[in-house]
Amino acid sequence: MTSSKIDTVIIGAGHAGLCMSYTLQQENRTHVVLEKHVTLYQWKNHRWDSFKLNTPLKYSRISGQNDGQPDDRNSIPLSENIAMWEHTIQQHSFPIKEYCDVTAVVKNADGTFLVQFKENGNVESSYRARNVIAACGFYQNIKIPNFSKNLPSTILQLDVKSYKNPDQTKGSVLVVGSGQSGIQIAEELAVSGKNVYLATSAVGGTIRSYRGEDAFFWMDRIRMLTMPTTSLPTEEMRYNKNAFTGNDHPISYYSLYKLGVNLTGGLTYINTNGDDLFFKNNLQENIAVAQQKYDLLLEKIEAWIQNENKHNYYLPPTQELEWVPNTQLLAYEPPTILHLKECDIQTVIWTTGWTADFSWIKIPSILADLGATHLPKTCVTKIPGFFWLGFPWLRTLSSANVGGFDEDAKAIANLLL
Structure with a gap:
């Protein structure tokens, strides 16, 4: 050596x-x-x-x-x-x-x-x-649950490393995980005409732009980006997941729902026969988490504008259409069990994080x-x-x-x- x-x-x-x-x-x-x-x-x-x-x-x-x-x-x-x-x-x-x-x-x-x-x-x-x-x-290493092994060999399994485009998939597609990658991939698949199921998770949403400025310029201006770790109260808060958005436009559960994406709670298990998918009954909780983080950023921006007396420096506030609450979705309770064959799910994309x-x-x-x-x-x-x-x-x-x-x-x- x-x-x-x-x-x-x-x-x-x-x-x-x-x-x-x-x-x-x-x-x-x-x-x-x-x-x-x-x-x-x-x-x-x-x-x-x-x-x-x-x-x-x-x-x-x-x-x-x-x-x-x-x-x-x-x-x-x-x-x-x-x-x-x-x-x-x-x-x-x-x-x-x-x-x-x-x-x-x-x-x-x-x-x-x-x-x-x-x-x-x-x-x-x-x-x-x-x-x-x-x-x-x-x-x-891609973080994929062990029960993924219960899926039949006929099911195409992809992840954030191997997914490239909608043409790669077959049948209906289940995207597991609604972080940044999962929510963008689900939107792309739906826009391409695919029938999409999205197993959601507790991830915050965020603005794409507000008062004529991109979200990152706002987070920088109000010193969110430079917020020190010492200001965070718990270990859990320190590793809170990054909020999701589109690369040049907003994405929300509401906008995905309008595109026809079938939203569910978190995926918890696949039976050993690989026939049935089991989900948590927590879709509404996940929608609320996304909305809360989205609203919190807007509140912080408005508080900064008020404190700095900058009302006339930026465009008037407007609501991103993608984040207008959908009453039908907010009343929706998705099934907690889906049958692979009945739903024609032939592709599963794991966007469940890394280790x-x-x-x-x-x-x-x-x-x-x-x-x-x-x-x-x-x-x-x-x-x-x-x-x-x-x-x-x-x-x-x-x-x-x-x-x-x-x-x-x-x-x-x-x-x-």
Whole structure:
């Protein structure tokens, strides 16, 4: 095994790792970025064909990106965003080593770290580093319930990695999970003419725009994006799911219902014969959760306008049509059991989240300090020189978003050994 000394190793060449690399370049710190696959792998391989970022350009740039375009440009095709990011990577010559699978990070007796990895699948190499920054994200393993195995082999099962477009599906489609991905995929399928069932979950909704401004500009202005973790009362609140919306328009349960999407409560079980799907009787609760978070953001915006006396600075308030409550839906009680054959469900798409793989971390105290959802709680750890970047609520609401990586990277840079 070959081994080299270096100041800092960054693990992961996604947005977070690239922002960290840029920050270290500005400070003339020698470092390397180790990437298991290719740079920006998730963006290039695990998105559906029509995918677009939900964030305006201002909140989609990586550190050092100079594209000459307006901050408020949104609904940019993913391929165009990737092209801008790759131009930035080439412009700054980030020290990235692709196809380097980190297999172990060990703490040495002298306080340094031994970072072991396999290069190009078989060549074992290592770095001896003063600092290690884990910017690997938490999108390693799709979270799919065990009862998915009860589905007949004739049922096409997809997930957020493998779904690409409606033509890929057959028969009626059940989408499980109504987070950001699930609700956008369900809408796309319904617009394409598919008969869609959506097993909902307790996820908040949010505005797409209000008083002529995008939601992200409002959340930035009222300091939601920079809200520190210390202001959150409980561990549960810290890992609250991101609210859902469309990439260039609002989406709600009301708008999906108008499109003909069959809404249900959460999926709880599939019988061993694979014939019947069992659901919670909680659709109305999930609709209420989405509405409450949506309304809360509007209240915070209006309170800020009132406190700052900015009534004349923005367009008058109007209601997004997609969020006009539908009385028929609010009175609807969906069935708690569906029969696959009767509903002609031939495709199931799992949008039920991800789990992180930290098996390469061989320092028990770091793993022992993870939060309830097996994710890090802050950028710093109890081990000097080991840091987290790119995970939810490390410092602020933006800690898991491209727009917040830059500030977290700067904070980490000030703490490096």
